[in-house]
Amino acid sequence: MALSLYVDSARWRKHIDQLAGTYPGIVPVMKGNGYGFDNARLAEEASRMGVDTVAVGTTYEAARVKDHFDGRVMVLTPHLRGEDAVPLPDRVIRTVASVQSVRDLVGTRVVVSCMTSMKRDGITQEDLMALRGSLEGVRFEGFSVHLPLDHPDGGSPTDEVSQWVERLGAAKLPLHTMYVSHVSATGLNTLRERHPHTTFRPRIGTDLWLGDHGAMVARGTVLDVVPIARGERFGYRQRKAPSDGHLLVVSGGTAHGVGLEAPKTVRGVMPRAKGVARAGLATVNRTLSPFSWAGKQRWFAEPPHMQVSLLFLPGEVAPPQPGEQLDAELRHTTTHFDRVVLH
Template sequence: MSLSLYIDTARWRAHQQSVVAAYPGLVPVAKGNGYGFTNLRLAEEAALLGADTLAVGTTHEAAVVKDYFSGDLMVLTPYRIQEEPVPLPDRVVRTVSTVDGAAHLRGARIVVECMTSLKRHGIAPGDLGKLHALIGDGVRIEGFAVHMPMDRPDGSDAVAEIAQWVDAIRASMLPLQSMFVSHVTPDQLTRLQRQYPDVRFRSRIGTHLWLGDHGAIECRGMVLDVVPVAKGERFGYRQHKAPSDGHLVVVAGGTAHGVGLEAPKAVAGLAPRAKGIARAGLATVNRTLSPFLWQGKQRWFAEPPHMQVSILFVSSETQPPQVGEELPARLRHTTTTFDRLVDGWQSRP
């Protein structure tokens, strides 16, 4: 009666170990919906990996996972002076992206976010002198952080951009023992470590760590009902007509789980744009593919998904599934909440 995430636990953890080996000093990231696994489960997995630090998105997430991970907790969202206070232990490290924010957090452990070509948040190079003036006044800088863009169509080099920040921080006489980096490859990490052997570069990784081996996990929705319909027969909330003889398949997984909800995607190239236009055109006549598969094919939504279930249409040319069977689903893990996690599933080689 549920939308489930099946985990080949041994294979999943083997992938995690391979990522840890490729990124020495890795800081696992558990935020949002925990990449579909929940943050509590990922906190436990991070502990099994022997991580000394776990990065979370917000102070509220830190408050939830603090009892499941005994190491340091790094809050990735930068501190804002008028934010709602959340009681947290001293092992929580806050990110700051302004000089004023650093000044307000005297006595707290902080990591300073630097503005990169991502252009999201961070201090500017001209702020480093002001930041240095706070040293010795109770400000505890435990490192700096840079968040890199994932794509570089201009051909620029992430290592060169990070190196500019390392040189600027050093020139400002600020302490730099650790530099936390995001979206940096193992090769780039090696280059940085060779160039600056006295700086510890630590990658913060979420998606690649938890979701990098797609074959180790599988989403499934249980079939709850199968209802025969004749061509032209009305059904559902909006009483649309069935396009042909077939079956309405009611499957676990609806909008409350994130099914049918889609985040915008970056599209490049003529073929992907053409497919997007085609999908939009079909949607205007109530033809939308669901994420659920039956007999190897994605099946159409019979109508928009409900809160906890989706209704699919399977034509009479295809034998419908049976109640109690589970349909594989192609779901975006960062927007999906599963009813249960099933460990010990055996994936195909």
């Protein structure tokens, strides 16, 4: 049985279409695991939306997505000199983050990334004069800016984009299109008013595909229910059961991304206190699973296995039957579902 993602397709698509209407010129982003849906499915959804361009993370993803979407495919990871050559169609757009990369891609469609407060990649103001002479050999599609999600110092994403528009204009570079990430609809409207001769195209992934959490639910299938007595040993590491109860064997393990978590930025006293509490429980082998039963999130009995998780259910709680499903709170960008069910 499977770790499944169930999607209310009508509600999901209503959100997608509403957001696309709010962001004219949207470029849907599909990368990695396709936000839990798979990139091929999202590419087909982009075709339904009628967009002319999508964005992917890598050239390898572009090679897969091209068979499911007929328009332009933008690769967000900047070109690296000496990278593996991946056969791609002419409609693929490469991102470049240096003048040298522009020179390496003669005849190719390119978008030039500008360095922002993200400090991740991009050309700098000092590169602009050299860039002007290098664009003649490529098929220039525009510039791009990738902004941070948080602005703790009060910086304005709109102003940061505007500053780049002004720099590029002062350098007399062709500024017909600017692709932007992490700018609000209000901010985009402000940019269009300030710079009417530039087309601003928002690249959106998470808010587009996962913006309506109520439209989807993840569930793991109960594969077995094993009675266990207090002190009885179980599992790979032969731990002792803390009390009488049941072990639940549930679809979904490390191969799916269950139990795996990316580091988080923690701010504030309460979030830090909760983090310390979780770490303390983990040192005594107490870790909450993402699976819930009878209205409560249940504990892992031991670390998840490759394709299943072992949960402990106290004896006073009536267990599920094999074949029943447990709701799961999973991070979609790190979870690989066995199946996605649109209904």
